[in-house]
Amino acid sequence: MAIHCPDNLTNAQPHKLNMESRLVEFRDKMAADLDRTMEFWLKNSHDDKYGGFFTCLTRDGKVYDETKYCWLQGRQVWTYSRLYNDVKRFHKPEILDAARNGGEFLMKYVKNPETWKCYFSLTRDGKPLKIQRTIFSECFYLMALSELARATGDPKYKTEALKMMDKILYWVRVDDTELGRPKLAGMESVNKMAIPMVILCLIDQLVTMEPGLLDKYRSDMKWCISQVLSHVQRDGKVVLENVSFDGKELPGCAGRLMNPGHAIEAGWVLTTLANRLEDNTLKSIAIEKFIDTSFENGWDKKYGGIFYFLDADGLSPAQLEWNMKLWWPHNEALIAFLMAYKETKNSEYFQKFSKVFDYAYKHFVDDVHGEWFGYLDRRGEINMDFKGGDYKGCFHVARYLMMCEKMATELLGNE
Template sequence: MADPEHRLGEFLEKIRADLDRSVRFWQTHSHDVQCGGFFICLGEDGHVYDETKYTWLEARQVWMYARLYNEVDRFKTAEMLEAAENGGKFVLAHMKRQDTGKCYLSLTRQGLPLKTQRTIFSECFYLMAMSELHRATGDAQYREEAVAMMSRILCWVREDDSGLGREKLAGNTPVSSLAVPMMLLCLIDQLTTMDPALAANYDETEQWCLEEVNKHVQRNGTVVLENVTPDGKELPGSAGRLMTPGHAIEAGWFLLQIAKTKGDKTLQTLAIDTFITTSFSRGWDPEFGGLFYFVDVDGESPVQLEWDMKLWWGHNETMIAMLMAYTETGDTKLLANFATVFDYSYSHFVDTAHGDWYGYLNRRGEITHKFKGGPWKGFFHLPRCLMMCEKMLEDLIKRKQ
C-alpha cells in the first residue's frame, strides 16, 4: 500500500465524486412529490419497494439536505433548499404528537402514524431537522421547535421518563446506555451551531454527558461497553459484555470535537486512544477485514445473530474518526487506519453504477441486502461522512502545500 500521506488527493477525489453520486441518487429517487417527505425504502437502482416512511430517516434527510446547503458551496442551490424545506414541512406536520410531544417511529406514505418508539431518538432527529432548517431559512418556527424539543428530551432523560411509555416491570434493572449521553452531546453541538448564544444553557448538561460517557470506559481503558449500571459498573450477562465498535468510535469523534473546542488535551487523549483506536482494534476483523457489528468483550459468542456482519455506518463513523484524529495529531498511524477502512469500504460497499452504498455485508464481505434505503438506512451516515471527510481532506491538502 502506498504511503497514505501521498494518497490524500486520491481520497479527496473519490470521496467528492461519491458524495455527488449519493446526493444525486436520493434527489432522483426519494422525493415524494404527491404526499411530501421522502421515500426511504429504495432498491439497488432507486425503485421504491415499500412506501412506509420511517421518521428517523425522514428527519435525518431533512437535516442532511439543510447541512449540505449550509456548509458545502456546490450544494447551496435553490433545489437543495427546496428539498430540505419540503421534507421539513412533512416532518413538522406528521412526525410529532401534539398532545405529548412524542414522535412517531413510522408513518404511512400520507403521514398517518404506524408505530411509536419508547426511546428519545425519534425526537432527537426531529430536533436536528428543525435546528438545521432554521440555519438554512431563518424561520423562527423551526428554532422554537428545536429548543422546545430539547427541553422535553432533557426532562425524559434526567427528570421523569414516564412520558416515554416504558412499563416498570418488577425485575427491571436500571441501565446507562452509551447512546443517550452521546446523542445529547450531538444535540448540544447542533443547537449551539444554530445559535452560539445557547451554549451557556447547556454547559451543565454537557458536563453531565461527558461524565456519563466516561462511565462506559471499563477494565482500565481497554473496553468501551455499550451498557453499564447507572453508577458506572459492569452489568451481568451478555448485555454487560456488549461492545458496538462503530458506536464507540462515533462517540470518540463527538468527544474529539468537544476536546478541540475546549482545548482539552486529556479529553483528546481519551477520545483517540480509548474510544477510537482501542475500539477499532477490538472491532476489526483480522481474517476478512471490515468492522464487526457487535463484539463480546470476553470472547463469548455475541447473542446478536448479526454480530459478525459488516455494516456501512460503522465504517462511515470510523472514516470520520480516524481522519479527524489524524488532523488533530498528525499521527500517521491514524491515517493508515483511515486508509485501511477506506480501502475496505471502497472495494465492498460502493455502487458506482447506481450511486450510494450497499449497507449490509456478511462476514466475508458479500452483499446480503441489495437495497440502498430501508427501515434503518437512509440519506444520513454516508453523506455526513463524505461531507466531513471531504472538508478535512481539503484542509489537510492546503496545510501541506
Template sequence: MSYQFSELSALYKSTLLENVIPFWETNSLDWSHGGYFTCLDREGKVYDTDKFIWLQNRQLWTFSMLYNRLDKKESWLKIAHHGAKFLAEKGRDSEGNWYFSLNQAGEPLVQPYNIFSDCFAAMAFSQYALASGETSAQEIALQAYKNVLRRQKNPKGKYNKTFPGTRNLKSLAVPMILANLSLEMDWLLHSEQLEEILDNTVQEIMTDFIDPELGLMYENVTPDGSFMDCFEGRLINPGHGIEAMWFVMDIARRRQDTKLINQAVDIMLNILNFGWDTKYGGIYYFLDLKGHPPQQLEWDQKLWWVHLESLVALAMGYGLTQRAECWQWYQKVHDYTWQHFPDSDNGEWFGYLNRRGEVLLNLKGGKWKGCFHVPRGLYLCWQQFSDSATNK
C-alpha cells in the same frame, strides 16, 4: 497503498456531489404526500412507502446542512422544505412527542416510544431553521430538544418493556447523541446551558462507559457506571463506541483540550483493535466483551455506518494528533470500505454485508438506512482532508 490528502479530498467530494446526493434527489422525494421515501432498492426504486421519523429528519438535516455549509442551492432548500413541511404537520402527537413511523400519507403507525425520534427532529429543524430563517422551525427544534432533556433518564418512558428495579441499565446511545446534538443546537442555546450539558455528557461517556483496564466502551452499564455481567452488560458495539469518540473529539477540539483528544483517540484505537475481523477484514457489528456468543444474531455483519463513522473518527483523530497509528488504521479501514460498500453500477452505497464482505441486502435504503451516514461521512472526510491538504 499510500494516499495523498488532495486525492482523498477529491474522492470524497466527487462521490458526495456526483453520486450519492443525486441518488437521493432523483429517487426519494414523495411529491404526492410529502416527505421522503427511504425504502429504495439497488436501482433507487421504491419498494415500501412507510416513513420512519428517524430517516425523515435525517434527510431534512442532510439537505439543510449542505445548503448551510456548502452551497446555497435553491434545489437543496426546496428538498429540505418539502421534508420540514411534512414533518411539522404529521410527525408529532398532540403532546409534541415524535412518532417512530408513519404510513405514506403521514398517519401514525408506531407510537413515539423512542427518544431518538426527538433527537433527530431537534437536529434537523435546527439546521433547517438556519437555512430557511423560519421562526417556527426554531420553535420545533427547541421543543424537540427539551423533550430529549426531559426524557434522557427514562428514554422510553411508558413504552419501556423491562421490569422495573431488577436490572437497571443505561445506554451509551443517550449521552453520545446528546453530545453531538447539543453542538448542533449551539446557536439556539444559551452558552451556559450548552457548556453545562457538554460537561455532563463528556463526563458520563468518558467515565461511566469505559472499561478502565481494557479501554473499551460498554454499550450498557448500571446507573452508577458499574459493569454488569449479562448479555447487555458485556455488549460491545464498535461502531457506537467509535462514533462517540469523534463526538468527544469534536467537543475537545472546540475547547482546545489536547488531553481529552488523545484520550478519545486511545479509546477509538482500542475499539478498532478489538472489533476488527482479522480473518475477513472489516469491523464487526456486535461483540461480547468476554468472547461469549453475542445475543444479536447479526453480530458478524459488516455495516456501512460503522465503517463510515470509523473513517470520520480516524481522519479527525489523525488531523488533530498526527499519530501514526491513526493514519495506519485510516488506510486499512479506507481500503476495506471503498472496496466493499460503494455500488459502482447504480450509485450510492450498500448497507449490509455478511462477514465475508459479500452484499447481504442490495437495498440502498430501508427502515434504518437513509440519506444520512453516507453523505455525512463523505462530507466530513472531504472537509478534513481538504483542510489537511491546505495545511500540509
C-alpha cells in the same frame, strides 16, 4: 502543504509524499462519491404528492415500500440542510426547497402536539403506524429543524428545536414516565451509551445553530460526557454499551456487549466537543480509547471490516447479526481516524483511515447506481442489496463524505 509526519520516520520524505498523494486520491474519490450519493437520493426518494421522502429503495432506486420512517425523514432534512449550509456546490435552491418540504412534513405529521412524542413510522400520507418508547425519533426531529433553521433563517424551526430539546432533557434527566416504559420488578436501571451520546450530538447541533447556546447547555454537556466516559471499562481495554449509573460493569450478555462502530462514533463526537471545551485530556481519551482501542477490538483480522457486535469476554454475542459488516460503522471510523490524524498528526491514524477506506471502497460502494450497500456478510459479500430501508437512509454516507472531504481539503491546504 499541511501534511506532517514524525521526524524519526525512515525515508520520511517519500512517506510524506505517499501520504499526500493518497490524501488527494481520497479527497477526489469522496467528492465524486458525495455527488453520486446525493444524485441517488435527489432522483429517487422525493414524494412529490404527500411530501417527505421514500427511504425503502432498491439498488437502482425503485421504491419497494412506501412506509415513511421518521428517523430517516429527520436525517434527510438534516443532510440536505447541512449540505446547503456548508458545501458550496450544494448551495442550490432545489436543495433548500427539498429540505424545507421535508421539514414541513415533519412538523405536520411526525410529532404528537399533545405529548411531543414523535412517531417512528407513518403511512405515505402521514398517518401514524408505530411509536417507540425511546427518545430517538425526537432527537432526529430536533436535528432536522435546527439545521433547517440555519439554512432558512426562519425562527419557527429554531423555536421548535429548542422546545423539543427541553422535552428530551426532561425525559432523560428528570422523569421518563411520559415515554411509556413500564417499570417491571426485574428491570435494572441501565446507563445506555446511546442516550448521553445522542444528547451530546444534539447540543453540538444546537451550538452550531447558535454558538451562544453553549453556556445554556454546558452543565448538560458535562453530565453527558461523564456518563459516556463511564463506558470505558476493564482498565481502558474495552468500551461497553451498557453499564450501571454508578459506572460499574453489568452482568450477562448485555453487560459484556460491545458495538465498535458506536464507540468509534462516540470518539469523534467527544473529540469535537473537546475542541469546543478546549479540553485536551478529553480529546486524548476520545481518540485513544473510544476510537483507536475500539477499532483494534472491532477489526476482523481474518476478512477485514468492522464487526457489528462483540462480546467483551470473546463469547459469541447474542445478536445473530454480530459478525456482519454494516455500512455505518465504517462511515464512523473514516470520520474518526481522519479527525484523529488532523488533530494529532500521528501517521498511524492516517494509515488506519487508509485501511478502512480501501476496505469500504472495495466492498460497500456502488459505482453504478450510487450510494453504498448497507449489509455485508463476514466475508464482505453483499448480503442485502437494497440502498435504503427502515434504518438506512440519506444520512451516514453523506455525513461521512461531507465531513471527510472538508478535512482532507484542509489537510492539503487547498481551502
